[in-house]
Amino acid sequence: MNIINKILNVDDYYFDVFMSISEALAGFTVNELQSTGLAETYYTYILKSLDAATFVEFLTVSKNILEKHSGKDELNKAIQSEIISNPEMNDISGKVITMWYLGTWEGAYINDLSYKEGLVWNLMHSHPPGAKQPGYKSWNIKPVNSNS
Numbered sequence: 719m720n721i722i723n724k725i726l727n728v729d730d731y732y733f734d735v736f737m738s739i740s741e742a743l744a745g746f747t748v749n750e751l752q753s754t755g756l757a758e759t760y761y762t763y764i765l766k767s768l769d770a771a772t773f774v775e776f777l778t779v780s781k782n783i784l785e786k787h788s789g790k791d792e793l794n795k796a797i798q799s800e801i802i803s804n805p806e807m808n809d810i811s812g813k814v815i816t817m818w819y820l821g822t823w824e825g826a827y828i829n830d831l832s833y834k835e836g837l838v839w840n841l842m843h844s845h846p847p848g849a850k851q852p853g854y855k856s857w858n859i860k861p862v863n864s865n866s
Contacts, residue, residue, distance in 0.1 A: 732777040736761050739780035742793055743811055744818045746837055751818065754835035756828075760817055763828050768810070776801075776810045 737757060741748045751757055764773055783800055787793045801807040817823055819841075821832025834849045843862040 732774070732781070733758070733761055735777045735781045735784065736764075738784050739777070739811075740814060740818060742784070742797060743815050744837060746818070746840075750837075750840075754818075754831075754837070756821075756832055756835055759828065759832075763823060764814070764817075767823060772806070772810070776807055779804075779807060 737748050737751060740751055744751065779800055783793065783796045787796045797811075801811050813823060817828065817832075819837045821827055821834075821836040827833050834846050836846065839846050839850075
C-alpha cells in the first residue's frame with residue numbers, strides 16, 4: 719500500500735499518512751473515510767489533543783510501515799508488530815479506530831456530525847437514531863441479510 723500524495727505544506731505533510739493508516743486500521747477505504755466529511759476535522763482534533771511529538775512519532779512509524787509493506791497480509795503483520803504491540807502506539811491506534819467508528823475521542827463526541835457519520839452505522843446497515851432517519855416507509859423494507 720502506498721501513501722497517498724504527500725502534501726507539500728509542512729503543517730499538513732502527514733495528513734495523507736493519517737488517512738492511509740486510518741484506512742488500514744478501520745478497514746474502510748480512504749474515499750469512504752473522506753465521505754464522512756470529517757477527515758480534516760479528525761486530523762486537526764488529534765493534533766490538538768495529543769502531544770505533537772507523540773502524534774508525529776505515530777505517523778512516522780505508520781509512514782514507514784505503509785512504504786515498506788505492500789500486500790494486505792504483510793501490512794497487517796507490520797501493523798501488529800510495530801503499532802499494536804507497542805503500548806503507546808496501540809493506545810493512539812485504538813483512539814483513531816474508535817474515532818472513525820463512534821465519532822468519539824476519549825468518550826466524548828468530537829462534534830455533532832461525528833455521531834451521525836460514525837462508521838458503526840454503515841457496518842450495521844443502520845442509521846444513527848434521532849439524527850439521520852432512513853425515510854418514509856423504510857420500516858417496510860426487510861433488513862439486510864434477513865432470512866424471513
